Amino acid sequence: MAARSVVIVGAGQAGSDTAAALRSHGFDGRVTLVGEEPWLPYQRPPLSKAYQAGTVGQEELELRPASFYADQRIELLRGDRAVKIDRELRTLLLDSGRTLPYDALVLATGARPRALPVPGAQRPGVLALRGLDDAEALRQQLAGAERPLQVVVVGAGFIGLEVAATARELGHHPTVVEALPRVLARAVSPVMSDWLAAEHRRRGTALLLRREVVALHGAGTGDGPVQVVELDGGTRLPADLVVVGIGVLPNVGLAVEAGLNVGDGVLVDEQLRTSDPAIHAVGDCARFPSVHAGRPLRLESVQNASDQARTVAAVICGEPAPYRALPWFWSQQFTLRLQIAGITAGHDEAVTAGDPEQGRFSVFCFRHGRLVGVESVNRPADHGIARRLLAAGPDLTPEEVAAPGFDLKRRTAQPV
């Protein structure tokens, strides 16, 4: 039986897109979108970049205007929180006391920043970056500073490197501390990590690899503002501001309490169903079987949130199709536009094409001779073509990429 009432928990990219996609699919029943934050659903990617630089304001972050939700008959409950799922009665209890009945429930609860597990991590001046509140707190520090600040960024993932680049562009002095031997270790090839690290250093960012933060010190005994970051081995870095970007934890509390299967994320099948067929999970909080990685994955990206939203809407509307969209990611650091197509982790051969010295190149990653992903810097054509190739089943060989004069654009240019 088709669902008549869909409740979506979480009003980020995945939740908001699910609501929109249900209507695009012609779903005519009730759609309720529950979000903890007071804002209209917004885009997160600019928070670490354009929002800090001041080129994008809050209104431009909005995914859709307020009128959209009214026009599409989507009941948007802002500033409310889901507290309990009753699977037997098929109801969701909210913090406000409201109870929402559902035929289909979609968990789009997202993730929260992992806290730095060291003494002093609660001091003022230690920030994480996930939501608009966090971004505004960071913006006030970075853009509002009257002098260049010593900014210590913990973690050289996407958030860490983007914040460091933004801080540098605003005239501050960032130091990035990373426990692993290379930057973006989970996301890109060693070749790309090394190239990016050199670029950050060349532009004035200090980058400390294989180093761990052991304590944050400040004025006063425990609650004074942070002043010093202590690393393993006793190194002490002066800090006006500390930004922690050491990954996220999926928000699985509701699912755990409801007795759903949970691992690192809410476990779902290819149709994004949890262990209860009336409950789905999408976006950052969902762990799904990936045909591209050949294993279960949890992805934190706009592409994944948006494409899973469309898949789950189709499933709820009775047009089930497995989720097999090709993963892709982007990041902007200084003038470097990094784009990744596919999942490059686990590759055993990497071939570079283009011109790394000019800052325009792509790294083609192969596993057992088969293309699994392409990482591009300032080569949007390579990225787009790679996405098409990877989705279709690539026929590109490492030898072909390594041959002199190889140009993906020429090889696969579509007839105009």
Next chain:
Amino acid sequence: MARITYKHPNGTETVLEVPAPNTVMRGAKINNVVGIEAQCGGSAQCGTCHVYIDEACTVSLPEMADDEDEVLYGTASPRRDSSRLSCQLQISDALDGLVVHLPERQS
């Protein structure tokens, strides 16, 4: 403000009065027009807001920047001479009467 016509692959069309400041992409998104994805939010990264400008349409459009040209190599539906990224088309009075065709697929 500009009147923009979005023609769907199935022959139907959606006509919208889109106020500035907006782009042709955002005009579609805020009205839930199916066929424009714009996953990157309009930063010319993803090529999922691809449109074909109607051949008979005489509205003059801004020149294509290098970024847009590059991204158009990777669109899911074939690139044609009339291809543009709708996120790069800023709404202004000059765009009034623009007619765009939505491709079969965006991703």
